Amino acid sequence: MVFSEIFGRTCDGDDARSRIITDGQFSCSYADAPTALKQIEIFLTEQGIDRDVCVAVECINSLAGAFLILALFQRGNSFVLTPSSQDAELKPTPHFCRHRLRVLPAESADSGKFSPVTHLRSERNMLFNGRSTPPSKLYLRTSGSIGISKLVVHSHEKLLGNAANCISRYGFSAASRAVIPVPIAHMYGLGAEFLPAVMSGASIDLQEKTNLLKYLSREKHFRPTIVFATPAICEMLLVGYKTPRSNYHVFVTSGQRIGENLFRNFDSMVSGRLVNQYGSTELGAAAGCLPGDALELRATTIGAPMPGVQLRLDPLPAEDWLDGETGIGKGELCCDHPCGFEGYVDEDGEWIGKAPHTGWYRTGDVGMTQSDGSIVIVGRAAAGVNRRGYLVSLSDIERRMEKLPALSEVVVVAAAVENKQGQRIAAFCVLRQGSDLDGTQVRRQCFDLLPHYAVPDEVHVVTAGLPLLPSGKVDRRSLAALVDG
Amino acid sequence: MDPTIDQLRHLIADKLDVNIGYDEIGADVPLLEEGLKLDSLAFVKLITLIEESFGFEFAEGDLNVEVFASVRRLAELVDSRAKAAAA
Numbered sequence: 001m002v003f004s005e006i007f008g009r010t011c012d013g014d015d016a017r018s019r020i021i022t023d024g025q026f027s028c029s030y031a032d033a034p035t036a037l038k039q040i041e042i043f044l045t046e047q048g049i050d051r052d053v054c055v056a057v058e059c060i061n062s063l064a065g066a067f068l069i070l071a072l073f074q075r076g077n078s079f080v081l082t083p084s085s086q087d088a089e090l091k092p093t094p095h096f097c098r099h100r101l102r103v104l105p106a107e108s109a110d111s112g113k114f115s116p117v118t119h120l121r122s123e124r125n126m127l128f129n130g131r132s133t134p135p136s137k138l139y140l141r142t143s144g145s146i147g148i149s150k151l152v153v154h155s156h157e158k159l160l161g162n163a164a165n166c167i168s169r170y171g172f173s174a175a176s177r178a179v180i181p182v183p184i185a186h187m188y189g190l191g192a193e194f195l196p197a198v199m200s201g202a203s204i205d206l207q208e209k210t211n212l213l214k215y216l217s218r219e220k221h222f223r224p225t226i227v228f229a230t231p232a233i234c235e236m237l238l239v240g241y242k243t244p245r246s247n248y249h250v251f252v253t254s255g256q257r258i259g260e261n262l263f264r265n266f267d268s269m270v271s272g273r274l275v276n277q278y279g280s281t282e283l284g285a286a287a288g289c290l291p292g293d294a295l296e297l298r299a300t301t302i303g304a305p306m307p308g309v310q311l312r313l314d315p316l317p318a319e320d321w322l323d324g325e326t327g328i329g330k331g332e333l334c335c336d337h338p339c340g341f342e343g344y345v346d347e348d349g350e351w352i353g354k355a356p357h358t359g360w361y362r363t364g365d366v367g368m369t370q371s372d373g374s375i376v377i378v379g380r381a382a383a384g385v386n387r388r389g390y391l392v393s394l395s396d397i398e399r400r401m402e403k404l405p406a407l408s409e410v411v412v413v414a415a416a417v418e419n420k421q422g423q424r425i426a427a428f429c430v431l432r433q434g435s436d437l438d439g440t441q442v443r444r445q446c447f448d449l450l451p452h453y454a455v456p457d458e459v460h461v462v463t464a465g466l467p468l469l470p471s472g473k474v475d476r477r478s479l480a481a482l483v484d485g
Numbered sequence: 486m487d488p489t490i491d492q493l494r495h496l497i498a499d500k501l502d503v504n505i506g507y508d509e510i511g512a513d514v515p516l517l518e519e520g521l522k523l524d525s526l527a528f529v530k531l532i533t534l535i536e537e538s539f540g541f542e543f544a545e546g547d548l549n550v551e552v553f554a555s556v557r558r559l560a561e562l563v564d565s566r567a568k569a570a571a572a
Contacts, residue, residue, distance in 0.1 A: 211517060211525040212532070216548050236529045242545040 003073045003160060008034075010174070010201030019174060021198075023063045023206040024218060025106050026114040030201055033067070036116050040071040047122040049077070049099055054133040056080040056097035056125070059185040061208040064119035065103040066184060070198065073156055078137040080151065083185040094139070094151065095129040096349030105208070131349045139345065140187055142281045150344040150352055152187075152281045161339035162284035163195035165306040169288055170226065170250050176202035179224035181210040181233055187281040188254050193228040202226070212240045225249045228277075231258040234266045241269045248273045250291050263299040278302035278377070282341045282361060287311065287375075301374040302367075310336040311375065312360070313367050332381045333367040334360045344399070353399035362395070385414045386422035387453040394425070397456070400449045401427060406435035406442065411466060412456060413480040426458040426483040428466060437461065458483065487512075489560040496534050497556075503527045512557045517550070539563055541570035 010016070016031035028036055049055060057072070057079050059065040072079050080094050084103065093100045102121045136156040141149050166172065178197040182189040184206065197204050205222040207214065215237065226249060229237075234253055251270045253263075254277050267274040275298055277288040289303035297303070305311050313331030336359060343355030367375045384391045394412045401410045407429050415424040429442055443459040467475040490512050497516075498507040505521060514520040516528070523531065536542050543566070552562050 209525070211528055213517065213528075213548055213550050213553060216545070217550070232526070236525060239529045239532050240545075240548055242542065 003156065006160070006199050007070065007074065010199065013174075013201075015174065016201075019201055019203050021063060021066060021204045021206070022222075023061065023066075023208070024214075025108075025110065026063045028063060028067075028114055033070075036067050036114070037071045037074060040067055040116050040120070041075065043117045043120060043122075044071065044075070044077075047099065049122070051075050051077055052132070052135060053098050054078040054080070054096055054137075055099045055101050056082070056093045057185075058082055058084045058100070058102045059183075060084045060103050060105060061180060061184055061189075061206040062103060062105065062119065063114060063206065064106075064116045066194070066204070066206060067116045068101065068103060068120060069184065069190070069194075076136045076156070078133050078135055078139070080139040080141075081185050081190070082141055083183045091141070091149065092127065092347070093125045094347045094349070095125070095127050096131045096133055096345075096347075097125050098128045099123065100125050129348055133349060137342075140281050142344075150346060153342040153345055153355075154284075155342060158339040159191055159195060159284070160199070162191050162306075163199055165308070165339070166192050166196040166285050167200055169285075169290070169306060170196070170252065172196045172200040172202055172226065174201040176200060176226050176249075177205070177222060177224045178202050178226045178228075179205040179207065179218065179222060181207045181215060181227065181229055182254075187284060188228065188279065191284045192252070192254075192277065192279065193226070197226075212236050216240055219245075219247075223247055226252075228252045228254070230254055231262060234258065234262060234274075238262070238266050238269060244269050244271055246271045250275060252277050252288070254279070260299050264295065267295065267298070274298065276301075276303060280363065283335055283337050283363075284339060286335050286337060297374060300376050301370065302377060303374075305335075306337075308338040313369060313375070314360075314362070316366065316381065330366065330368045330378070333363045333365045333375065333377070335363060336360050350403075353402045364393075364395075385425060387425070388422055390422075390451075390453045392454050397425070397427070397450060397454055400454075401429070401446065403449065404442065404445055406431055406437050406445075408432040409466065411474050411476065411479060413476050413483060415480065415483040422453075424458075424483055425456045426460065426479075427456040428460050428462050428479050430462055430466060487557075487560055489564050490556055492538070493535070493556050493560055493563070496538065497521070497523075497531065500534055501527050501530060510556060513555045515555060516553045516559070520555075535563060539567040539570075541566040 011030045011033050017029050019030045020027045055077060059081060080097055100123050104119050104121060106119060138154045138156060138159060139151040142152050178193055180189055180193050184190050184194045205218060225247060231253055248270050251274045273291045275289040275291055277285060279285040285306050286309055287302045287305045289298045312334050314334050315331050340361060341357060343357045344352040346352050364381050365377050366379045366381050368378050369375055384393050394414060397412045398410055409430040410427055412425060412427045439459040439461050446455045467478050469475045494507055494510045497510055498505060516523055547562060553559055
């Protein structure tokens with residue numbers, strides 16, 4: 001489905017006047033939304049931002065920010081989306097973006113008719129590298145372990161597919177009233193709540209940097225039926241809610257890191273409507289419980305996979321087993337998602353590692369299956385090693401090294417033993433046809449790709465191919481055994 | 486100096502881990518935006534600390550911007566709630 005068709009439908013209808021999007025200061029009905037979007041389109045064109053230009057957007061949870069995102073979807077512009085950089089660490093605009101668009105907070109004195117353009121600023125990116133990017137992509141930041149952030153690439157089309165899953169799972173409709181206290185510039189706020197709400201024509205209350213007083217006051221006036229929150233927000237409301245709430249059809253919290261006690265206590269304050277959602281910037285929404293599920297399931301498991309999504313647990317290497325474990329029933333959670341990401345790019349717009357990403361994605365979470373088949377997350381996979389005080393992920397190093405033109409495949413493993421410097425790491429490489437480098441030469445190239453602490457101590461070129469397990473996967477254990485501890 | 490105001494100033498300066506000194510907390514300075522700018526986490530901790538220290542629970546109607554517009558206003562409410570709870 002095309003965004004403009006879906007959005008056009010929600011802005012039609014007799015009730016389009018009564019369904020509104022608000023940020024507490026300004027409001028706009030769905031009936032008036034097309035006009036606001038048109039104003040933004042004119043502004044973008046005036047700034048020289050055609051459909052084929054990629055822009056970097058610094059966004060807040062405001063009406064102007066929301067409409068800017070929708071306008072970019074409508075036009076098919078590719079864009080990088082980050083929360084406003086006001087108090088966050090200042091990151092330079094990605095070099096493949098020709099313009100930088102900022103959404104400014106409204107002055108508290110602002111009143112009168114809402115004009116989205118007065119809250120937008122556009123600048124040309126002085127460091128634009130001239131690269132042309134494909135249309136209709138969304139780029140979201142995620143932190144890599146080697147200190148170099150990477151950008152997750154999604155197609156607009158698949159994002160809408162991801163949103164459609166959330167609509168069906170959580171029952172968004174035009175009658176829904178969605179409060180959004182999490183950033184719409186992150187995958188969770190954008191993909192799991194904002195887009196589904198807009199596509200359904202639901203009323204929306206955007207809250208920027210909410211606090212207890214703001215939330216309680218807005219809740220009284222807006223009377224929400226759906227919210228996507230975090231464990232921190234649940235803790236906050238547990239202090240502020242003196243009586244249970246019965247207005248929520250569903251109260252979603254992200255991540256499995258919500259403690260079971262907090263879950264149970266807060267669940268009773270929202271009349272049993274609390275559910276966990278499992279997802280990530282790469283996957284979007286992958287799995288989630290329903291309010292109708294038993295409390296036990298909702299409090300501990302990740303829930304049923306979203307439509308079309310497959311989950312499986314891959315066996316962990318034996319060195320990750322705890323004492324007494326057999327490794328059965330426990331493994332790294334992997335996900336095959338029809339609407340997941342395409343890959344990672346760096347600040348220049350170059351793919352990091354193999355792209356496009358297809359098939360199974362390793363989440364880095366360790367899961368355990370229950371007797372009924374449901375999955376509980378028990379921790380993170382031990383893919384992090386200590387390197388002179390820095391925590392480094394081996395798969396991040398692999399992804400970087402895969403960029404080397406001479407290599408067709410690389411596996412990075414760590415010695416089991418830790419010494420004063422951390423753990424020794426070694427890379428085993430298969431050369432591309434026609435390449436003729438030795439390990440020392442490849443290692444030298446790594447210094448241009450990686451921070452010093454992430455450069456492998458040994459690099460071996462493997463001519464006979466990497467050792468494989470019966471499953472066809474690389475036998476990392478036997479490689480690790482070759483590394484001098 | 487009203488003892489409740491004083492006690493609240495100490496709670497914020499000593500127990501909240503927000504790096505605001507006792508002297509910076511004027512009796513009429515707002516606690517949230519515009520004033521001390523306590524973040525969401527610190528604010529929630531303050532509620533809990535007050536309830537524990539003064540031995541009462543805030544009613545839902547108490548949790549609004551007017552009450553927290555200044556330490557002085559907050560102290561007024563705390564005084565009346567604590568007195569009622571002790572009775």
